[in-house]
Amino acid sequence: MTQTASPWFARAAEIPSSWLYESFRIANEREREHPDLIKLHVGEPAFTPPDSVAKEFAAAALDGRARYIDVQGLMELRERLVDKLDTVNHVDTEPSRLFVTPGSCQGLSALMRCLADSGAEILLPEIHWPVHLQQALLAGFRPVFYKLDEHFAPDPESIRQVATPATRVLLLNTPSNPAGAVAGLPLQRALYEIADEHGWQIISDEAYEDFAFSGPHLSIAALERDRPAPERIVNSVFTFSKGPAMTGYRLGYVALSRPETATAMRTVQESCIIAPSAPVQYAGLAALEASGALADNHDFVRGNRDAALSALVDEGLLPALPGGGWYAMADISSTGLTGEEFSAELMLHHDVVVVPGSGFSARPEFDPDGSMRRLKPGGVASGLVRIAFCVDREQLVTGVERLVGLVREKRDQ
Ligand SMILES: Cc1ncc(COP(=O)(O)O)c(C=O)c1O
Incomplete structure (x- = not known):
C-alpha cells in the first residue's frame, strides 16, 4: 500500500x-x-422491446397511473425484482433495500454519492466506461485505477498494489463496457475477499447481465447471500436498457448491501428525482413478463x-x-x-x-x-x-x- x-x-x-x-x-x-x-x-x-412494453407504458399514462409514487419505486415492481434477483441472480435482497432508478446511470450516480466520503478513493478499471469516472468525480471520490489482464479482466494483484488506507470502494463491471470482459467465479471470489478483508464496499455494475456468452452471468452479491445484511458489502446495479432494449425508457434498479446505505439512498434519490417515472415502471413489469x-x-x-x-x-x-x-x-x-x-x-x-x-x-x-x-x-x-x-x-x-x-x-x- x-x-x-x-x-x-x-x-x-x-x-x-x-x-x-x-x-x-x-x-x-x-x-x-x-x-x-x-x-x-x-x-x-x-x-x-416487446410490443407489450410500449402498450403498457401508454396504458399507464392514459388511465391515470402516472402520479408521484414512493421514492424507491412501485412496490409491485420492487417485489418482482426481489424475486428475479433471487431466482436469476441468486442475490438475496428485500424491497426496503431495492431502489428503482431512472436508468442504471442515475442509480450508479446516486449510489456513489451515498458511499463517498471526504478524501475517499474508488478503484476503477484502467480501461473503463467513462461515465463511471464522471460519476466518481462528481460524487467526490478520488479515482485510482487498477490494471486489467490481457483479456481486459481485473488483476487482483494490481488492486492490492494500488489500494491505500483511503480506499473505500471497488468498482466491478462484468460483462464489461468497453472490452466485453467477463469475470468468472474464481476471479469474483478473489475480488470479494480483497474487498472484504479491507472493509471496502463493492459496486457491481451488471448492465450486460443478459449478454454473458461463455456461461451463465454471475452476480458477485451471490457470494454473500448468507451473510446478515448489515455486514454485506456488495451493491448491485441493473438496467432494463440492455436485455429488453428499453434504452430510451430510462429504467434501472439498485440492490443495496446494507440498510444504512438504503437510508442514504432515500435522501439522494428524493433530492434528485422525488420518485422514478410511474408509467415507465409499469412498462418494466410488462418487460419482466416477456422475458x-x-x-x-x-x-x-x-x-x-x-x-x-x-x-x-x-x-x-x-x-x-x-x-x-x-x-x-x-x-x-x-x-x-x-x-x-x-x-x-x-x-x-x-x-x-x-x-x-x-x-x-x-x-x-x-x-x-x-x-x-x-x-x-x-x-x-x-x-x-x-x-x-x-x-x-x-x-x-x-x-x-x-x-x-x-x-x-x-x-x-
Ligand atoms: C457499463 C454500463 N453501465 C450502465 C449503463 C447505463 O445504462 P442505463 O442508464 O441506460 O441503464 C451503461 C450504458 O451504456 C453501461 O454501458
Missing part, C-alpha cells in the same frame, strides 16, 4: 463530457450529409459477435472474442495511428464510426492545491478503438470489413 491521498476536489464544470457523447455528436453531424454512415460507436441495439425476448436478444448479439468479430481476432486486432457485453476493443496500434487518428480516417474516408480508446482511459490531473486541473485523455487505451456489436448484422460485418481494410492499408504503407 502507498500513502494516503492528499486533499483534492473536482467541480462539475471541470469534468468534460465523455468521448462517447463527443462521438455521438460528431456522428450525428456527419450523418446529415452521409446517411449511409455505419454507426458502430453507440450501444443502440438492432432489436426493440423470452431476453434469450433471443442474447442469441442475436452472440451471433453478431461470431459473424463479425472473428475477422478481428484473425487479424491480430483482438486477443479473443469478447466473453460478453455489446462492445469490443480492437487494437489498431500496428497502423502507427492513434485511436483518434484511426477513427477520424475510418469515418471520413470509409463511412464507419467507432470510438477512440483514449476516452476510456482518461486520467484526472490535480493542481498543487488539490483541485482538478483537467481530465487528460490517452493512456493505456490510446491505440484501441471501441466497436459496438449489438447493431444490425449486415452493417456490422461491412463496418468491420472496412476497419480491417484500413488497418491493412496503413500497415502496408
Whole structure:
C-alpha cells in the first residue's frame, strides 16, 4: 500500500463530457450529409422491446397511473425484482433495500454519492466506461485505477498494489463496457475477499447481465447471500436498457448491501428525482413478463459477435472474442495511428464510426492545491478503438470489413 491521498476536489464544470457523447455528436453531424454512415460507436441495439412494453407504458399514462409514487419505486415492481434477483441472480435482497432508478446511470450516480466520503478513493478499471469516472468525480471520490489482464479482466494483484488506507470502494463491471470482459467465479471470489478483508464496499455494475456468452452471468452479491445484511458489502446495479432494449425508457434498479446505505439512498434519490417515472415502471413489469425476448436478444448479439468479430481476432486486432457485453476493443496500434487518428480516417474516408480508446482511459490531473486541473485523455487505451456489436448484422460485418481494410492499408504503407 502507498500513502494516503492528499486533499483534492473536482467541480462539475471541470469534468468534460465523455468521448462517447463527443462521438455521438460528431456522428450525428456527419450523418446529415452521409446517411449511409455505419454507426458502430453507440450501444443502440438492432432489436426493440416487446410490443407489450410500449402498450403498457401508454396504458399507464392514459388511465391515470402516472402520479408521484414512493421514492424507491412501485412496490409491485420492487417485489418482482426481489424475486428475479433471487431466482436469476441468486442475490438475496428485500424491497426496503431495492431502489428503482431512472436508468442504471442515475442509480450508479446516486449510489456513489451515498458511499463517498471526504478524501475517499474508488478503484476503477484502467480501461473503463467513462461515465463511471464522471460519476466518481462528481460524487467526490478520488479515482485510482487498477490494471486489467490481457483479456481486459481485473488483476487482483494490481488492486492490492494500488489500494491505500483511503480506499473505500471497488468498482466491478462484468460483462464489461468497453472490452466485453467477463469475470468468472474464481476471479469474483478473489475480488470479494480483497474487498472484504479491507472493509471496502463493492459496486457491481451488471448492465450486460443478459449478454454473458461463455456461461451463465454471475452476480458477485451471490457470494454473500448468507451473510446478515448489515455486514454485506456488495451493491448491485441493473438496467432494463440492455436485455429488453428499453434504452430510451430510462429504467434501472439498485440492490443495496446494507440498510444504512438504503437510508442514504432515500435522501439522494428524493433530492434528485422525488420518485422514478410511474408509467415507465409499469412498462418494466410488462418487460419482466416477456422475458423470452431476453434469450433471443442474447442469441442475436452472440451471433453478431461470431459473424463479425472473428475477422478481428484473425487479424491480430483482438486477443479473443469478447466473453460478453455489446462492445469490443480492437487494437489498431500496428497502423502507427492513434485511436483518434484511426477513427477520424475510418469515418471520413470509409463511412464507419467507432470510438477512440483514449476516452476510456482518461486520467484526472490535480493542481498543487488539490483541485482538478483537467481530465487528460490517452493512456493505456490510446491505440484501441471501441466497436459496438449489438447493431444490425449486415452493417456490422461491412463496418468491420472496412476497419480491417484500413488497418491493412496503413500497415502496408
Ligand atoms: C457499463 C454500463 N453501465 C450502465 C449503463 C447505463 O445504462 P442505463 O442508464 O441506460 O441503464 C451503461 C450504458 O451504456 C453501461 O454501458
